[in-house]
Amino acid sequence: MLDVRSLGRKPGSMKQLHRTVVTAERIGLEMVGIPVGAQVEMELTLQSVSEGVLVIGTIAAPLDGECSRCLEPFTSDLELHVTELFAYPDSATEQTTEEDEIHRMVDDFIDLEPVVIDAVGLDLPMQPLCEPDCAGLCPECGVRMAIAGSGHGHEILDPRWAGLANFAADGDAVQDPAPSSDSTLAGHNGAASKTEEK
Numbered sequence: 001m002l003d004v005r006s007l008g009r010k011p012g013s014m015k016q017l018h019r020t021v022v023t024a025e026r027i028g029l030e031m032v033g034i035p036v037g038a039q040v041e042m043e044l045t046l047q048s049v050s051e052g053v054l055v056i057g058t059i060a061a062p063l064d065g066e067c068s069r070c071l072e073p074f075t076s077d078l079e080l081h082v083t084e085l086f087a088y089p090d091s092a093t094e095q096t097t098e099e100d101e102i103h104r105m106v107d108d109f110i111d112l113e114p115v116v117i118d119a120v121g122l123d124l125p126m127q128p129l130c131e132p133d134c135a136g137l138c139p140e141c142g143v144r145m146a147i148a149g150s151g152h153g154h155e156i157l158d159p160r161w162a163g164l165a166n167f168a169a170d171g172d173a174v175q176d177p178a179p180s181s182d183s184t185l186a187g188h189n190g191a192a193s194k195t196e197e198k
């Protein structure tokens with residue numbers, strides 16, 4: 001909760017604010033989020049406007065997650081920008097909007113927690129990656145391609161092609177006598193040279 005009494009209600013008055021909050025519970029999605037006990041850094045500008053207090057700034061926090069491609073745990077950093085209006089109690093905005101559309105001030109206080117939770121939830125990818133170009137897992141054996149290397153692969157024969165492969169092997173077998181016919185030819189040559197000697 002931020003106490004904004006010192007900001008005053010004169011439209012245009014501004015206040016810079018730096019806050020560090022330690023998370024009491026994990027914020028985010030199942031696959032990626034801000035862990036428990038992490039420091040969330042908030043650099044905010046509070047600006048008094050006619051209907052309430054406008055909160056503009058950045059939120060930075062560490063992330064941990066599990067890569068959706070290679071299933072390895074990873075850590076990274078989150079930085080996101082927020083612009084949120086908190087309506088004054090009894091302002092026209094407060095009376096003409098729903099609470100889930102525009103945040104409300106509670107007396108002279110602003111609760112940033114739902115802002116952080118919503119912003120983080122919207123910013124995080126549904127399918128997080130350890131690296132933008134994560135090569136994932138080998139579809140055949142499940143090894144991580146990052147470990148296996150780009151040369152990793154399998155000679156997989158589709159059952160529909162297995163018959164063709166046998167056919168090709170038979171073809172090789174048929175051609176096998178060719179070298180022996182060469183040797184026969186050599187034998188003929190030998191005979192020919194013998195006849196020349198006579």
Ligand SMILES: [Zn+2]
Pocket residue numbers: 067068069070071072129130131134135136
């Ligand atoms: Zn990965």
Ligand SMILES: [Zn+2]
Pocket residue numbers: 138139140141142143152153154
């Ligand atoms: Zn493989």
